[in-house]
Amino acid sequence: MGTESPRIWAVEDDASVRRFYSAVLGTEGFSVRVAETADEFRRGCLTDPPEVAIVDLGLPDASGLEVLRSFTAAFPEAPAIVITGSSMVGDVIAAMKLGAFDYIVKPVDRHRLLVTVRNAIQLARQRGDISRLRSDVEDAWGPERLVGSSHRMEHLRNLVRRVATVDVPVLIAGETGTGKELVARALHHSGRRKGKPFVGVNCAAITESLMGSELFGHEKGAFTGAEFAHAGLFEQANGGSVFLDEIGDLSLSLQPMLLRVLQEQRFLRVGGERAIDVDVRILCATNQDLERLVETGRFRRDLFFRINGVALVLPPLRERTEDIAELADHFLRRVARRQGHPVPRISADALDELRRRPWPGNVRELEYAVERALIYCDGDQITLDHLAPRNRRSSATESGLLEAVARLEESMIRDALEKSEWVKARAARTLGITERMIAYKMAHLGIRRPENRTD
Numbered sequence: 001m002g003t004e005s006p007r008i009w010a011v012e013d014d015a016s017v018r019r020f021y022s023a024v025l026g027t028e029g030f031s032v033r034v035a036e037t038a039d040e041f042r043r044g045c046l047t048d049p050p051e052v053a054i055v056d057l058g059l060p061d062a063s064g065l066e067v068l069r070s071f072t073a074a075f076p077e078a079p080a081i082v083i084t085g086s087s088m089v090g091d092v093i094a095a096m097k098l099g100a101f102d103y104i105v106k107p108v109d110r111h112r113l114l115v116t117v118r119n120a121i122q123l124a125r126q127r128g129d130i131s132r133l134r135s136d137v138e139d140a141w142g143p144e145r146l147v148g149s150s151h152r153m154e155h156l157r158n159l160v161r162r163v164a165t166v167d168v169p170v171l172i173a174g175e176t177g178t179g180k181e182l183v184a185r186a187l188h189h190s191g192r193r194k195g196k197p198f199v200g201v202n203c204a205a206i207t208e209s210l211m212g213s214e215l216f217g218h219e220k221g222a223f224t225g226a227e228f229a230h231a232g233l234f235e236q237a238n239g240g241s242v243f244l245d246e247i248g249d250l251s252l253s254l255q256p257m258l259l260r261v262l263q264e265q266r267f268l269r270v271g272g273e274r275a276i277d278v279d280v281r282i283l284c285a286t287n288q289d290l291e292r293l294v295e296t297g298r299f300r301r302d303l304f305f306r307i308n309g310v311a312l313v314l315p316p317l318r319e320r321t322e323d324i325a326e327l328a329d330h331f332l333r334r335v336a337r338r339q340g341h342p343v344p345r346i347s348a349d350a351l352d353e354l355r356r357r358p359w360p361g362n363v364r365e366l367e368y369a370v371e372r373a374l375i376y377c378d379g380d381q382i383t384l385d386h387l388a389p390r391n392r393r394s395s396a397t398e399s400g401l402l403e404a405v406a407r408l409e410e411s412m413i414r415d416a417l418e419k420s421e422w423v424k425a426r427a428a429r430t431l432g433i434t435e436r437m438i439a440y441k442m443a444h445l446g447i448r449r450p451e452n453r454t455d
Contacts, residue, residue, distance in 0.1 A: 005031040006121045010054035011041035011067065012083070017108065021054065024110050025117065038062035045071065046380060049342055051124040052101075052117060053080045057091045065094055072099045074342045074380065077127040079120040083108060143186045146179065147330045148323035152315045156183075159312060164190035169262060169307050171247075172285040174314030177364030180285035181245060183312060188241040193281055196240030199233045204249035205407075212254055212270050222271025232269065234261060234278050241281040247307065248288035248299060255300045258282075262306045282307065317359040317366060324355050327363060331370040332382070338443065341374070347383045354387070364406075410445045413438065422449045 008030050010021045018034040025032045033048060035041035038059055045053070053071055057064030068080055079101035084092050092103050101120050104112055143157040143164075163170060164187045172180045181200065188198045206214055213222075217232030233242055244250070250258065261267050262282060266275045284307045293299035317324070328346055336343045346354075350373075359365050373386040412431065420426035428438040441447070 005029055006052065006117075006124075007031045007033075007048065007050045008052050008054065008117065009033045009035065009041060009045050009048075009050040011035045011038060011059065012054070012056045013037070013058075013060055014056075017056075017083075020108065021113075024113060028114060030117065038067045041067065042070065045075065046342060046378075049075060049078070049340065051078055052120040053078060054083060054117075055080055055100075056083045057088060057095060058083075058085060065091060065098065068095055068098050068100060077124060079123050079127075081116055081120055143190060145182060146186060147327050148320060149326060150320040150323045152320050153323060156312065156314065160186050161190060163187060163310050163312070165192070166310070167192065167281055168309035169282045169284070170310045170312060171290075171308045172283065172312045172314065173290075174285075174287065175316050175362055176287050177362035178314040178316060179363050180287075180314060181243065183314065184241070184243045184283040184285060187283060188243075188281070191281075193240050197237045198241050198243065199237040200243035200245060201233055202245045204246040208251040208253065211251065212257070215254070216257060216267050216269055217272075218270035219272045222269070226271070229269075234267060234280055235276060237280050238278045239280070241283055244282065244284045246286060246288075247284040248286045248290055248293055252298070252300070255303050259300065259303045259306060262303075317362045321355050324366065325351055327366055328354055328370050331367045332374060335371050335374050342380065344374070344377050344379065345381045347381055349384050350382050350387055353384055406445070409441070410447065413441055413445065413447060417442075417447070417449075 006029075008021075008025060010018070010032065012018050012021065012034065013036055015036075018036070021034055022032050033044055033050070035044050038061055041053075041055075053075070055064055055068050055071065057068075059067065064082070068082060071078075071080055080099070082092065082095045082100045082103045084095075084103055084105055086105050095103065101123065102116050104116060143160045146153060146157050146160070148154075160183060170184075170187060172183050174180050184200070185198060188194065201211075201214055203211065212218075213226075213230060213232065215232050215234060217230050217235055218226050220226060220229045244258075257267060261278070261280070265279060266277045268275060290299055290304055290308075294301050294304050317327075325346075328351070332346065333343050354366070354369070361368075369388060372388055373382045376386045377383075413427070416427040416430045417424070420430060424438050424442075425435050428435045431438065
């Protein structure tokens, strides 16, 4: 069964039967929780989700079938075993139609109970494996990950599928938080370069003095501190794709070098004399008006034309509010799954409020709002009380603030991990958060322990 004790919740109004469950199952190494009432059972499952449930169909305070129905809806991967009297054949048939795994007729036989529970645990863990595989597929970088059923999103997905097969540079334009990197990854993983490296860099996040080495690499001794030769992103991505986020912030001194890569698929390392040939697709993104930057002399006209082989424009969230319900549900399920929580519903009032908000930070801001709401939600429904109060100063400045907060959060987590030698439990204690939360943040922000470099 594995090293972790299988978790079981049982609801039974008969005290002697509850003691029987605790004794028999506990002796076999199961972690058993028992409830006397349907309400106690529901609250207990929300607090400590089980792998298997045992439900008595003859509860005095509630319909056993309704308890079963609500349980299987909230915990679709957890098999439910129903306990019934010999005269309740009709209820057994109804329970099996509702998805019950198996049934046991009272009086409950010890051997029958253990065999049924073990089989249910095995099924639960198989379902968990399947769910994780399905999650990996759902999280695969394809056009289907661009969530939304609006006309504009359907049009965008169709364009991504079409452009992915044409190996030309793509310029992805859109406000901060609209999902430009998702589109870039979808283009890469839907084209002939899928399975090859996808590497990216934010041109606004690295100083000009370091960007040349980051993109093109450097030779040993090229500058003070260059003790080893270093392969840049273009070499690392050979055969794959390079994603240049916020391309409008690339310095004028580096723009001719990028233009050469686009035209000739070759470049020089910093301090190098030998041209290096590569085969890469260049995908760029910007939240700026590049044509205006060209007019003001801050961006080369010839480079603009080269990166703009195909232009994809991402709509801001305020222009596709019909997608908000679908997006909120998507984020809610993903975060709940990662944290091991049941998926709560979103109340109608909360959903209306989400639709009314201007979302200057776009889809990313909505994701943060849903994540926060789930942290504060301790029941089976997210309400208005779980949403952060609306900031009525909504402006483009807020979007930048979200970016700054995200960068600060990543910096603090990286610093804590480095100081704790990448032991998550120690880093979590330093930050005053749980180990589960730091693991989630690492996955969410793409933080990975660096590997020792050999070049």
